[in-house]
Amino acid sequence: MPARVSAITAPAVQAAAPRAPFWTMRRRDALAGYLFVAPQLVGVALFVLMPLALVVWYSLHEWNVLAGSFDYTGLQNYQALLEDPELPGVLRATALFSAGLVVLNLSLALLLAVLVNQRLRGMTVFRALFFSPVVVSLVAWTIVWGFLLQKDGGINGILAMFGVAGPNWLRGETTALLSVIVVQVFKNVGLNMVLFLAALQTVPRDLYEAARIEGAGRCVQFRRITLPLISPTLLLASIITIVGSLQVFAQIAVLTQGGPGISTTVLVYYLYQQAFQFHAFGYGSALAVLLFAIVAVLTLLQWQLRRRWVFHES
Incomplete structure (x- = not known):
C-alpha cells in the first residue's frame, strides 16, 4: 500500500516543482549584447552587404539609363573584362600608383614618426604641422597642388631660381603619375605618422638601454627592437x-582626368568613366566587382603573411 501511494503522488510532486526562470542572467547579458551591436549590424547590412549584392546583380545585366532598359546578360560583362583592350593598361597604372603610394607613404611616415618622437622643444608644433594636411579638404588640397604643378606654377618657379627648367608635370606620362602619387602622399602621410608615433611611444625604453650596454648601434636597435x-x-x-x-x-579627377592617355587612369576612375560618362552601368558594376576582389585578395594575403613578420603572431 505505501508503494502505491508514492507512485500516485510522484507525478504531483514533479508537477509542483518550480520552473527555472526564462530570463536567466546569461540570457539577459546576451540580449544586452545583441542590442548594443544591432545598430552596427543594421548599418553594415544596409550600407555594405546590400549595395555589394546589388552591384553583383547589376553586373549581370546591361543597364542603359538613357534608354530605360535593364536586360539580363549573364556573364557577358565579365567576358567583356577579358576582351577590353584598355584594361591591362588601367591595371598597370593602378599597380604602379598603389605600389609607389604605399612605399613612399609608409617610409616617409615612419621616418617622420621617428624624428618627431625625439624629446626636443617644439616637437608638438612639428607634429601638428605634419598632421594638418589630413584635416584639409581633399578637393581644396588637390586644386592648390594643381596650380603648383602647372608649367608656369610654383614648383617650376622654385626650380627656375636654381637654373632648372621644370617639365609640365601633369602632362607627361611619367611625371603625371608621379605627381599624383606625391600629392596623395603629402595629403595622408600624417595619419600613418600619428599611428607610428603612438606605437613608438609604447616601446619600453629599458630595451634600448640594454641594447646600448651590449654595444648595439642605432641601426641595430631600430632593426632588432623598434621594427618588431x-x-x-x-x-x-x-x-x-x-x-x-x-x-x-x-585626385585623378581634378589633376589629370586619367591622362595623358591612360597613364593615370586607375581602376576606380575607369569604373567612373564607364558607368557615369559612358552610361555602361552593367560593365561599371563588373569593374566594381573586380576592384572588390582585388582589395579582398590583397587584404587576405597581408593577413595570412602577418605570421611571418608581425611580432607575437604565430
Whole structure:
C-alpha cells in the first residue's frame, strides 16, 4: 500500500516543482549584447552587404539609363573584362600608383614618426604641422597642388631660381603619375605618422638601454627592437594604405582626368568613366566587382603573411 501511494503522488510532486526562470542572467547579458551591436549590424547590412549584392546583380545585366532598359546578360560583362583592350593598361597604372603610394607613404611616415618622437622643444608644433594636411579638404588640397604643378606654377618657379627648367608635370606620362602619387602622399602621410608615433611611444625604453650596454648601434636597435615591436601597427597601416590607394578618385579627377592617355587612369576612375560618362552601368558594376576582389585578395594575403613578420603572431 505505501508503494502505491508514492507512485500516485510522484507525478504531483514533479508537477509542483518550480520552473527555472526564462530570463536567466546569461540570457539577459546576451540580449544586452545583441542590442548594443544591432545598430552596427543594421548599418553594415544596409550600407555594405546590400549595395555589394546589388552591384553583383547589376553586373549581370546591361543597364542603359538613357534608354530605360535593364536586360539580363549573364556573364557577358565579365567576358567583356577579358576582351577590353584598355584594361591591362588601367591595371598597370593602378599597380604602379598603389605600389609607389604605399612605399613612399609608409617610409616617409615612419621616418617622420621617428624624428618627431625625439624629446626636443617644439616637437608638438612639428607634429601638428605634419598632421594638418589630413584635416584639409581633399578637393581644396588637390586644386592648390594643381596650380603648383602647372608649367608656369610654383614648383617650376622654385626650380627656375636654381637654373632648372621644370617639365609640365601633369602632362607627361611619367611625371603625371608621379605627381599624383606625391600629392596623395603629402595629403595622408600624417595619419600613418600619428599611428607610428603612438606605437613608438609604447616601446619600453629599458630595451634600448640594454641594447646600448651590449654595444648595439642605432641601426641595430631600430632593426632588432623598434621594427618588431611596432610591426602590428605596420600591418594596420599597410592594410589601410593599400586599400586607400586602390580607392583614390578625386585626385585623378581634378589633376589629370586619367591622362595623358591612360597613364593615370586607375581602376576606380575607369569604373567612373564607364558607368557615369559612358552610361555602361552593367560593365561599371563588373569593374566594381573586380576592384572588390582585388582589395579582398590583397587584404587576405597581408593577413595570412602577418605570421611571418608581425611580432607575437604565430
